[in-house]
Amino acid sequence: MHTPPPDAVAQAHSAHLRRIIQEQVFAAGGAIPFSRFMELCLYAPGLGYYSAGAAKFGAAGDFVTAPELGPLFAACVADAVAPVLRQLGPGADFFELGGGSGAFAEVALKRLLALDALPARYAILEPSADLRQRQQQRLRERLNPLLADLVEWLDTPPQAPWNGVLFANEVIDALPTPRFTLRDGEVFEEHVALDGEGNFMRDDRPADALLAAAVRHVERQLDAPFADGYRSELLPQLPYWLQAVIGGMDRGALLFIDYGHPRREYYQPQRNDGTLRAFRRHQLSDDVYALPGLQDLTASVDFTALAEAGSGAGFDFAGYCTQASFLVGNGLQERLAEAEAKAHDEAGRYRLRQEAKQLMLPDAMGERFQVMGFRRDVEFGVAFLAGDLSWRL
Numbered sequence: 001m002h003t004p005p006p007d008a009v010a011q012a013h014s015a016h017l018r019r020i021i022q023e024q025v026f027a028a029g030g031a032i033p034f035s036r037f038m039e040l041c042l043y044a045p046g047l048g049y050y051s052a053g054a055a056k057f058g059a060a061g062d063f064v065t066a067p068e069l070g071p072l073f074a075a076c077v078a079d080a081v082a083p084v085l086r087q088l089g090p091g092a093d094f095f096e097l098g099g100g101s102g103a104f105a106e107v108a109l110k111r112l113l114a115l116d117a118l119p120a121r122y123a124i125l126e127p128s129a130d131l132r133q134r135q136q137q138r139l140r141e142r143l144n145p146l147l148a149d150l151v152e153w154l155d156t157p158p159q160a161p162w163n164g165v166l167f168a169n170e171v172i173d174a175l176p177t178p179r180f181t182l183r184d185g186e187v188f189e190e191h192v193a194l195d196g197e198g199n200f201m202r203d204d205r206p207a208d209a210l211l212a213a214a215v216r217h218v219e220r221q222l223d224a225p226f227a228d229g230y231r232s233e234l235l236p237q238l239p240y241w242l243q244a245v246i247g248g249m250d251r252g253a254l255l256f257i258d259y260g261h262p263r264r265e266y267y268q269p270q271r272n273d274g275t276l277r278a279f280r281r282h283q284l285s286d287d288v289y290a291l292p293g294l295q296d297l298t299a300s301v302d303f304t305a306l307a308e309a310g311s312g313a314g315f316d317f318a319g320y321c322t323q324a325s326f327l328v329g330n331g332l333q334e335r336l337a338e339a340e341a342k343a344h345d346e347a348g349r350y351r352l353r354q355e356a357k358q359l360m361l362p363d364a365m366g367e368r369f370q371v372m373g374f375r376r377d378v379e380f381g382v383a384f385l386a387g388d389l390s391w392r393l
Contacts, residue, residue, distance in 0.1 A: 004281070006294055017047040017293040022198060031191035031203045039176035041292045043127060049296055050128045050174070065170055066257070066323070066365060067104035070355040071339060074107035076330040077255070081165045082117035083381035084253045092119050092252070093164035095157075097171045097245060099124040102135035104169065109147045118150065119164060125154045125245070157247035166246065169257045172306065173298045175241060179274065180207060180215050181231040187212040190231070192289075200289040210236050221263060221304070232267060232274035233299040239309040246313060254310060254374040257323060260301030262392040275300035304393045306372055315374035319384025320393060324366030327359055329386030 006014065021040050025032050042049045066073040085092045094112075099105055105122060112118050126132045132153055139148055179190035181204055189211055193203035207215070214236035219225050235241075246254070260266065266275070278285040280295040288297055303320060311317055321329075336356050343349045360366040370389070373380055 006291065010294055013047065013052065014291045014294050017041070017044055020044060020047070021192075021200075021292060022194060025192065025194055031193040031205065033178060034190045034192055035176040035178045037192040037200070038288075038297050041295075041297055042174060042176065044293070047293050049293055050131070052128075052130065052293060065100055066359060066369070067100055067107070067169065069358055070352060071107045072332060072335050072352070072355055073327070073359055074104045075111045075335045076327045076332050077104075077167065077257075078108045078111035078115065078117075079335075080326070080330040080380065080383040081167070081253065081255065082112060082115040083383075084165055084375070084378045085112065085117040085119055087378050088163045088251060090120060091163065093121045093123055093158070093162050094119040095123045095125070095154075095162075095164060095166045097125050097166065097168040098174075099126050099131065099135045100169075101131070102138035105135065105151065106139060106142050109143060109150065113147060118147075120150070121152055122150045123152050123154050123158065125157060157245045159248050161248045161250050163249070163251045165252055166249065166254045168245075168255070170259075172235075172238075172256065172258050172301045173260070174296075175235060175238075177233040177235050177276075177299045178211055179231060179233050179276065180211060182226045182228050184228065185225065187215045218263065218267060222267060226267075227269065227272070230269075230272050232271070233276060235302070235305060238305055239312050242309045242313050249376070251377040253318065253376070253378055253380060254315060256301075256306060256372045257326075257369060258301045259368045260303050260370060262389075263302050263304035265392075266300065266302045266304075301370075303370060303372055307393050310372070310374040313374075315376045317390070318373035318375045318380050319388060320370065320372045320390045321384060321387040322367045322389065323369035323371055324360045324362070325387025325389075326371040326383070330383060332356065332360070 017040070021032075021037060024036070024040065040048060043051055045051055081094070085094070094108070096105060105124065109118070109122060124132075124135060126135065136153070139151055143151075181188050181190060183204070187207040188204040189207040191203040191205050192200050195201045211234065214234050215226070218234065276288060276297070276299045278288045278290070278295045278297050280291065285295065307317060307320070336352060339352050340349045343352060358364045371384075373384060
């Protein structure tokens with residue numbers, strides 16, 4: 001499919017961000033780590049992809065997330081975490097990282113009310129001022145005041161002691177990631193430099209001790225060194241990020257849903273250029289340097305690394321499965337039947353069935369997306385009883 005070129009305003013926006021990145025490259029002595037380039041493209045204040053005001057979700061945006069498809073996904077997640085919230089009692093919090101359009105919060109709060117498992121607070125950590133405004137408007141318009149009053153927006157993770165559930169859907173894939181490669185057995189880190197005409201170009205430089213040690217750790221688990229020229233992504237800062245977003249959590253559960261692979265599948269020899277890609281207007285692009293600020297940059301999640309980070313943060317591993325197994329195990333069929341019974345016409349019922357297919361089919365979201373949970377002094381209940389994949393980690 002042909003992707004239309006951006007309009008003049010969008011092109012000027014992208015050109016402004018491009019100049020800022022070029023200035024940072026000059027200031028750094030000719031190259032910046034790819035992770036810094038990705039951070040600026042996604043999160044530069046007022047200009048980055050997630051910081052600016054362009055539509056991102058749904059048909060008018062660049063991609064569709066599970067909560068944007070309809071009510072089924074969020075309702076099933078609410079069913080999965082309701083036992084945790086009940087165990088923690090009336091003071092429990094629900095903490096969502098990156099609230100998207102607010103669609104997830106809307107459905108989850110309604111479902112938790114029906115399950116008698118409402119949190120004392122529903123907190124959203126949203127780095128985009130524009131998305132925060134959209135979430136606030138949606139939830140004011142679609143929730144009754146009792147539920148709307150539970151919602152707070154945070155600028156930083158909660159530092160005071162708290163109990164509850166932390167939930168992140170398609171968040172880790174958007175963390176600015178280092179890229180590495182091997183030369184003569186030595187680890188190099190991918191940087192972004194400028195060619196003679198000011199265009200972005202790849203420049204590999206010797207890796208620092210943290211990245212080099214992380215690559216060697218992966219090699220030991222794979223039982224073989226990476227071949228020279230192999231290139232991929234690795235997040236050595238993932239444990240530190242997780243500790244930071246947990247903040248002062250005392251008791252509770254963590255739930256992550258994202259696309260990715262266990263480590264041995266992530267770093268297969270044939271996947272020798274990693275998983276990094278760009279999305280614009282629902283089209284995949286390999287040119288991650290194009291149109292900074294106007295396209296999403298993303299890399300798949302190493303779920304083995306996530307399991308290590310969660311356990312290292314002092315949580316018990318609770319489960320790992322595909323999104324399809326997780327949704328079936330947490331009431332998808334029942335939620336679909338209830339929603340179909342309330343639909344006004346056959347067109348509404350058809351949309352619900354199409355939503356369920358998109359969430360469940362292997363070549364859609366069902367197997368590409370996976371779910372991982374952790375717990376501390378609580379039990380998930382049946383959340384991970386279907387389709388356990390922890391043996392693949």
